[in-house]
Amino acid sequence: MVDAAGAPGWAGIDASESAFWTVHQGDARDVDNLLSGAAADKNTPFLQTTITSPPYATLVDYGSDNQIGFGQSYEDYLESCKSIFQSLYRWTLDTGSMWVVADSLLERRPKKGKPSRLVPLPFELAAQAESVGWILREVVIWRKDRTRPWSHRGKLRNGFEYVLFFVKSNNYVFNEDRLRDTGNLKSWWVKYPERHNPWGMSPDNVWEIPIPVQGSWNDAAFRHACPFPPELVRRMVLLSSNEGDVVFDPFAGSGSVVNGATREGRKGLGLELNQDYVARFHDQVRLENQVKPEPKPVGLMTQRLLELRMLKYPKELAKQLLRGGFTSGQINAVLMDVKSVNYKPARTSYGAIECSVIIDDGVTEADRERLLLLLQDVMKKAPLSKYGLEAECGLVRARDVERAIDGKDVSVYTKGRTWYADLVLPSHEVEGWIRQAGTPTVVPVLSPLHVQQSLEESL
Ligand SMILES: C[S@@+](CC[C@H](N)C(=O)[O-])C[C@H]1O[C@@H](n2cnc3c(N)ncnc32)[C@H](O)[C@@H]1O
Structure with missing residues (x-):
């Protein structure tokens, strides 16, 4: 002009x-x-x-x-x-x-x-x-x-x-x-x-x-x-x-x-x-009226919903694998790490995560191959495809879990409660914890992401 x-x-x-x-x-x-x-x-x-x-x-x-x-x-x-x-x-x-x-x-x-x-x-x-x-x-x-x-x-x-x-x-x-x-x-x-x-x-x-x-x-x-x-x-x-x-x-x-x-x-x-x-x-x-308002900080609710969604993904993943014929004796836990989070609306996704399905050392090579195929399949289908997360998933043997965790502390979510961490473990104790946890009915989720959200508390 x-x-x-x-x-x-x-x-x-x-x-x-x-x-x-x-x-x-x-x-x-x-x-x-x-x-x-x-x-x-x-x-x-x-x-x-x-x-x-x-x-x-x-x-x-x-x-x-x-x-x-x-x-x-x-x-x-x-x-x-x-x-x-x-x-x-x-x-x-x-x-x-x-x-x-x-x-x-x-x-x-x-x-x-x-x-x-x-x-x-x-x-x-x-x-x-x-x-x-x-x-x-x-x-x-x-x-x-x-x-x-x-x-x-x-x-x-x-x-x-x-x-x-x-x-x-x-x-x-x-x-x-x-x-x-x-x-x-x-x-x-x-x-x-x-x-x-x-x-x-x-x-x-x-x-x-x-x-x-x-x-x-x-x-x-x-x-x-x-x-x-x-x-x-x-x-x-x-x-x-x-x-x-x-x-x-x-x-x-x-x-x-x-x-x-x-x-x-x-x-x-x-x-x-x-x-x-x-x-x-x-x-x-x-x-x-010339003072520009401060940009709104990311709300606690937004942050918590993103975290809970990311923590529920590995729980759902394990559930789909059990439905596909595997047992909680073969799948010991799922480790989830957060790669990125979109706190502000984005057209792409809510964020990116990495999931490692921790399998028992006794799982045969043939079963491992079959599990890998099933894993790729369930990730593409609902409900997981509806989570709006970019997820990279793979398998790791229980004996290699410490390396996969890479020195971080992890929070442990059991009994399907992916909103409330039961305990926090240093990486070198995780393998031992998995072995003594036995065969739980719901596959535990492990993650460096720590959340303890009560059901009643509102944000
Ligand atoms: C409903 S008021 C608008 C109020 C405005 N939205 C505000 O927030 O203050 C309509 C306005 O149109 C103005 N108006 C009336 N005839 C007009 C014209 N021919 N050209 C420009 N403004 C006119 C009036 O003086 C009045 O201020």
């Missing part, structure tokens, strides 16, 4: 300057003009995502002449929104998207003797957006603690707003892994770690986010009719853009989107008609 000088509303600031990425005063109906002034060339889209909430139909006066909504007919209001959606479509990258936050409303003047009709404004806006090419891809319910007080006889108190997500193509950016959460795991996570994604549950489409208390952003209260809470902006920004991308809001209001985007390392750009709002953004809000 180069010269935006001369573009109305951009105050003559060059788009290559950092001062350009802020809230500017201007009319969203001029957005085509404005964005072409900021583009590298007049035809190259550069918006990654737009996050916005248009004025609340014709109901709310945001205090400027010629505003969209208040003072217009409902039809003209929808037409204005449509032309803006069309311009945004043009300036959005193929991988891009548009979020529209909107609420339904009650018809003002019902027919005599009739109840006032609920106007599904979000879906009427969606129809406008779709008529110019956008594809409605998701609807999120934003559950709020407080809403504008529309309660009415014979109606329930309104407790949510709609968040509509539109895309241009199938290649749209959507990073749902960034919003995974381990907070809601069921109590049986300890015994069945393989049934839980260690990075947390995929985010759902009901977001419970309180709205900010007006004026709480700064001592000098900035009262705007409906500022987005920072958490709402954060979710939309993280889902639909990456660092360095342009995030736009043509109805910037308090500037919450520009702030939230900047905080996450995006280029936030906003337009707002009301000069007072723009001035307040520059005076108060922007500076306050």
Whole structure:
């Protein structure tokens, strides 16, 4: 992007300057003009995502002449929104998207003797957006603690707003892994770690986010009719853009989107008609919110689920080998070592492990060969193939176990409890322990990974 000088509303600031990425005063109906002034060339889209909430139909006066909504007919209001959606479509990258936050409303003047009709404004806006090419891809319910007080006889108190997500193509950016959460795991996570994604549950489409208390952003209260809470902006920004991308809001209001985007390392750009709002953004809000939050440390739950999954793999492996006809007299134990762990969501796997099936010194060479084939076979099939682990597995004789352990201490997991280590052994004692352990019903797991997780304790 180069010269935006001369573009109305951009105050003559060059788009290559950092001062350009802020809230500017201007009319969203001029957005085509404005964005072409900021583009590298007049035809190259550069918006990654737009996050916005248009004025609340014709109901709310945001205090400027010629505003969209208040003072217009409902039809003209929808037409204005449509032309803006069309311009945004043009300036959005193929991988891009548009979020529209909107609420339904009650018809003002019902027919005599009739109840006032609920106007599904979000879906009427969606129809406008779709008529110019956008594809409605998701609807999120934003559950709020407080809403504008529309309660009415014979109606329930309104407790949510709609968040509509539109895309241009199938290649749209959507990073749902960034919003995974381990907070809601069921109590049986300890015994069945393989049934839980260690990075947390995929985010759902009901977001419970309180709205900010007006004026709480700064001592000098900035009262705007409906500022987005920072958490709402954060979710939309993280889902639909990456660092360095342009995030736009043509109805910037308090500037919450520009702030939230900047905080996450995006280029936030906003337009707002009301000069007072723009001035307040520059005076108060922007500076306050520039501190980038620390990246979230790896949660204890994520860490523990990864460990438990890795420890359960060798137990399951032994179980499959016994099912294949071998006995716990032949398979003395399984040694598992961790090679790498993906604490952050990765497309490849949860991590890599190495398993050595410790076989009795008396196992014949023919049985050893047969066991090796069976081992390769069970690793490829469910349930082991579903563990999401890169596993390298082989066989080792009990007499060679000390060498295989390579001087490390190992924790011993018996009776199938791969979540609670019974004891820790130095490598030179492992062979002796195996011999005196006899023939247990469940093959023990040995590992340098030490976990003692009680079943009751929650993290
Ligand atoms: C629902 S509010 C947006 C609130 C915003 N999401 C926030 O977090 O503060 C709609 C905004 O659109 C602005 N507006 C109305 N007509 C406009 C126009 N023609 N161009 C740009 N902004 C306009 C209003 O002044 C108001 O601030």
